[in-house]
Amino acid sequence: MSKEGFTLWFTGWSGAGKTTIAMAIEEELKKRKMGYVQRLDGDLVREYLCHDLGFSKEDRNENIRRATFVAEMLSKNGVITLVSFISPYRSLREYARIRCHNFTEIYVKCDRDILIERDVKGLYKKALANEISEFTGISDPYEEPLNPELVLDTGKEEVSESVNKVIKYLYEEQLI
Numbered sequence: 001m002s003k004e005g006f007t008l009w010f011t012g013w014s015g016a017g018k019t020t021i022a023m024a025i026e027e028e029l030k031k032r033k034m035g036y037v038q039r040l041d042g043d044l045v046r047e048y049l050c051h052d053l054g055f056s057k058e059d060r061n062e063n064i065r066r067a068t069f070v071a072e073m074l075s076k077n078g079v080i081t082l083v084s085f086i087s088p089y090r091s092l093r094e095y096a097r098i099r100c101h102n103f104t105e106i107y108v109k110c111d112r113d114i115l116i117e118r119d120v121k122g123l124y125k126k127a128l129a130n131e132i133s134e135f136t137g138i139s140d141p142y143e144e145p146l147n148p149e150l151v152l153d154t155g156k157e158e159v160s161e162s163v164n165k166v167i168k169y170l171y172e173e174q175l176i
């Protein structure tokens with residue numbers, strides 16, 4: 001069992017692997033019976049909780065404010081909370097850091113060329129062809145984390161390697 005709730009906040013460009021890694025960690029923590037785990041994923045939150053929001057800076061920030069509100073309640077009440085949002089703006093990640101319990105920022109990094117090649121959702125192709133605007137990394141800013149607790153380079157490491165790094169960190173920090 002984990003001693004208390006904590007928050008793993010995955011940030012990074014689209015397709016970098018935030019959802020993939022958060023899902024694998026959820027599985028790993030459940031297998032180890034570490035307690036209640038709840039994932040908050042950008043795609044699902046946008047569909048249900050933030051349906052009214054778009055991708056302007058104001059809307060992206062409001063999206064993160066709402067996600068933070070939920071993550072704060074969960075993590076303060078003993079739930080292991082895994083949050084995967086592009087969350088491109090530093091100030092809003094700092095806002096989340098202050099509020100969420102035991103906040104760990106994980107920068108899920110990947111070279112742009114690899115992301116364009118992966119193009120899981122077909123969005124890079126569209127963004128590069130100017131078919132979608134406000135696309136992070138192509139036509140919208142991404143402010144790199146300055147002091148993330150962890151950096152995972154998914155262009156260089158396997159999913160299992162990234163997961164192991166996170167689990168090791170959680171043991172070191174005595175969060176699990």
Ligand SMILES: Nc1ncnc2c1ncn2[C@@H]1O[C@H](COP(=O)(O)OP(=O)(O)OP(=O)(O)O)[C@@H](O)[C@H]1O
Binds near residue numbers: 016019085108118155
């Ligand atoms: N080491 C790795 N870690 C994570 N994902 C990887 C890795 N290597 C390859 N991939 C692949 O990269 C893709 C990552 O997509 P994923 O949906 O997890 O990204 P995301 O960061 O959640 O993007 P979005 O912001 O659009 O939701 C998956 O298809 C995954 O299989």
Ligand SMILES: [Mg+2]
Binds near residue numbers: 041042084
């Ligand atoms: Mg995702």
